[in-house]
Amino acid sequence: GRKMSQRPDTKARKIMSDEGLCVNTKKTAGHVPGHPPSNRYFLRSEMGCLGVHFPPLTGIDYCTSKEIPSGCPEFAISIVNSGCYQDDDDKGEQLIYTGQGGCDLLGNKKQVSDQVMRAGNKALVGNIELGIPIRVVRKNKDAASEYGNIFIYDGLYDVVKYWSEKGVEGFDVFKYLMIRRPEQAELLSKSLAFGGTSAPKNHSIDKDISNGLERIPVSSINRGVSLPLLRYIVEYEFDENMPQPEPRVLPANFKNNPHDYVKELNGGSMPYSKNKNNHFIVDCARAMIFECGPWTGCPDGIHCGYAVSQQGLQWRLEVFKTRFKGWGVRSWDTIPVGSYITTFVGRVHRIEDCDGSKDDTFYFDLGKRTDFGWDNKPIEEGHDMCVLRTSACNLDQETKYYVDGGETGGMSRYINHSCDPNLYVQPVLCDHADVDMPKICLFAAKNIPPFEELTYDYGPQYIRENLDGKCNCGAVGCQAPAE
Structure with a gap:
């Protein structure tokens, strides 16, 4: 050196x-x-x-x-x-x-x-x-x-x-x-050992709450309190009689150059690029990301650098009990800005079938997103190409579906809200063309050091309706701090 x-x-x-x-x-x-x-x-x-x-x-x-x-x-x-x-x-x-x-x-x-x-x-x-x-x-x-x-x-x-x-x-x-x-x-230093065979007194360990479904185990450290029962999944499940999105088909004139079509869908540029550690990261927040994958005939399939969200977890994540906010998620690794983290999964339902009789704490609307990207600019104002795609994709229409990650879901259901988040929400389409049913992916909005809790902004409506207008995130500049 x-x-x-x-x-x-x-x-x-x-x-x-x-x-x-x-x-x-x-x-x-x-x-x-x-x-x-x-x-x-x-x-x-x-x-x-x-x-x-x-x-x-x-x-x-x-x-x-x-x-x-x-x-x-x-x-x-x-x-x-x-x-x-x-x-x-x-x-x-x-x-x-x-x-x-x-x-x-x-x-x-x-x-x-x-x-x-x-x-x-x-x-x-x-x-x-x-x-x-x-x-x-x-x-x-x-x-x-x-x-x-x-x-x-x-x-x-x-x-x-x-x-x-x-x-x-x-x-x-x-x-x-x-x-x-x-x-x-x-x-924090000894938290790295919790994935081993021992834990502090009154703590218990689950080495992999995904039961092998994730490519990297998701551990949990429980301080005398068990995680809520959850049937772990890594992809959407659909409610009975739900319409299945039609598979996307590669136009014949792009058969020999599938990446050119992916680039065209993304407004003329690929959404991901390599950083210095050879990780593919998103270049900016977009109204929608269209990924490559098996549907294009790409020889790399889901391992293509432009199919990031289809490759599963890239980081060692841990579910832990926070002091004031219930369960939370943190990483054992340094996560570079722009990195894919996970996808919010659960059972997909029609909006019209939501009658308000169930707990909606873990509901996620599959509608137009207005989250802030890693450059801290709103999608609609910060990126001209996203404005064009918003119009082209008809993302201004009413939300048709929502995901319920409560009883059937993944690790993402434990990621908490913050008014100063380190993640942002990014809709992604992979193998179909239905913009009403994108994957709801979470990407790093900044460089995240190990053991910092992962959070994203649930939005003011959630604070108003689910938290009675009182937020406990503790962030400086909190939208509605609890007294």
């Missing part, structure tokens, strides 16, 4: 430092203002600019004798547990941390010499003497981020004791027992 001084993030940090743009520049113990536990960072340079952890490479950040009152022992303010030391033992709430030094960090990651009681190692002993907690940041693998990792601030830990012992490679290492302080936000 590139030297630290040559990396663009390192250069950016130096520029920001030189121009006085960094914040929290004075070393301090405890939480950093504006950075509570569960905050996520993509780069060490980012943490340095924000005052969370200053060193660009070493794992222990500490106050030297020049930065503290005379006679006070040096003490550490933060550590980054990156998994580089073989002798670490991380159980989440309890961490046995290996001191610094003697490890071939740039080579085989093994201990090659004894550790010495100085610098950060000595400072951690000062934390024991003074009773000062340290910030613990963990590095987690994340293939979608720029450098393959993401850093999560997991809160304050007390350094309880330390000792020296022979490590795995036979060299002397220092060990520090650290215990997480109570009454802090959820420990």
Whole structure:
């Protein structure tokens, strides 16, 4: 890899430092203002600019004798547990941390010499003497981020004791027992282990609520409360006597160039393009997206890059119990802006058959959408091509059908409302031409870091009719905040 001084993030940090743009520049113990536990960072340079952890490479950040009152022992303010030391033992709430030094960090990651009681190692002993907690940041693998990792601030830990012992490679290492302080936000780093064989006390795990129907398992972590009963499906089911949409047929003159026809349906441009990680993402919010697929005779079928919504889940998603809003959904992965997330599925009914006798909490009208795209502009105003397609597709006519995802549905039924959402609704047509019955797909409206709850805007009518005009989303600028 590139030297630290040559990396663009390192250069950016130096520029920001030189121009006085960094914040929290004075070393301090405890939480950093504006950075509570569960905050996520993509780069060490980012943490340095924000005052969370200053060193660009070493794992222990500490106050030297020049930065503290005379006679006070040096003490550490933060550590980054990156998994580089073989002798670490991380159980989440309890961490046995290996001191610094003697490890071939740039080579085989093994201990090659004894550790010495100085610098950060000595400072951690000062934390024991003074009773000062340290910030613990963990590095987690994340293939979608720029450098393959993401850093999560997991809160304050007390350094309880330390000792020296022979490590795995036979060299002397220092060990520090650290215990997480109570009454802090959820420990996000260890959530990645919930898909394994153990869970915290009073929690239960379902490794895949889709029972194998999704291409990537959808896990759930339940805090003593079971998920509502749901017959899981991944495609629409139709009510009895419902008209089935006619399959779309490729015109004969496009037989040798099916993508040209898909481009024509989309107003002259393909709706998806590759990002730097070779993921196909939507280029902008549209009134309707027309996808390629088996109906075109495309040799790639549903695996075509222009058949994104037909390929199923792309991200590791988890259903979890939120604090105030019931069940919610979050991702274990970084999700780039414009990425397909999922489709709202359930049983399709006629609007005229809805008599108001059932709970409509999980109803979704298959009508014209006016959601905001990832550039935060309304579809009708923000994209001229969408205006043309709106007219061509007759999307201004009355809604004919709705989807009920209550008792029969998918993971999408658990995605909550927010007045400041990170997803948006995008109608998609795949293998038929009935614009009254599109797939209701959800796409990322912004870059979404791991463990951030996924949300979309249900609209003012839902807040008015289902929430009695009082919204609990908690977003800044909420449309109707509950008092």
